[in-house]
Amino acid sequence: xxxxxxxxxxxxxxxxxxxxxxxxGHYAGPANLHFKSDFYKMTLLCGDLPVTPIHPGKVEHxxxxxNAAVKVNDATFExxxxxxPDAISxxxxxxxxxxxxxxxxxxxxxxxxxxxxxxxxxxDFAPYRSAAASAR
Numbered sequence: 001x002x003x004x005x006x007x008x009x010x011x012x013x014x015x016x017x018x019x020x021x022x023x024x025g026h027y028a029g030p031a032n033l034h035f036k037s038d039f040y041k042m043t044l045l046c047g048d049l050p051v052t053p054i055h056p057g058k059v060e061h062x063x064x065x066x067n068a069a070v071k072v073n074d075a076t077f078e079x080x081x082x083x084x085p086d087a088i089s090x091x092x093x094x095x096x097x098x099x100x101x102x103x104x105x106x107x108x109x110x111x112x113x114x115x116x117x118x119x120x121x122x123x124d125f126a127p128y129r130s131a132a133a134s135a136r
Contacts, residue, residue: 004042004079004099005061008033008072030069035076038102042079046092055082077102085125085132090118 018028044051095113
């Protein structure tokens with residue numbers, strides 16, 4: 001399962017106000033945070049080939065926190081996609097996640113999965129692949 005969750009960011013006016021207060025030696029108050037964007041869709045690439053998810057999905061993600069450090073009360077959508085146990089493999093060469101937001105659905109954010117992480121995922125699913133092969 002891959003979970004793609006948008007980042008929480010501090011708003012411009014919140015950061016400016018806190019910076020000015022801190023520069024004068026005053027307590028700046030909590031950072032006002034919000035989600036940067038909403039998840040739209042995601043594509044997993046094994047080499048240059050897209051991998052079809054077993055279950056592509058979007059789920060709502062809410063955060064409501066107010067304390068001395070942060071203040072956030074926002075909701076967004078995150079991607080929760082399920083893939084086969086052999087979808088991420090060292091045999092792919094390069095494994096990429098291509099992410100799209102609701103705000104800019106035509107603009108892709110490409111994340112390359114490091115080879116070390118790909119190998120670890122592959123190794124983690126080795127017992128499952130072995131059991132599945134024995135059952136055939």
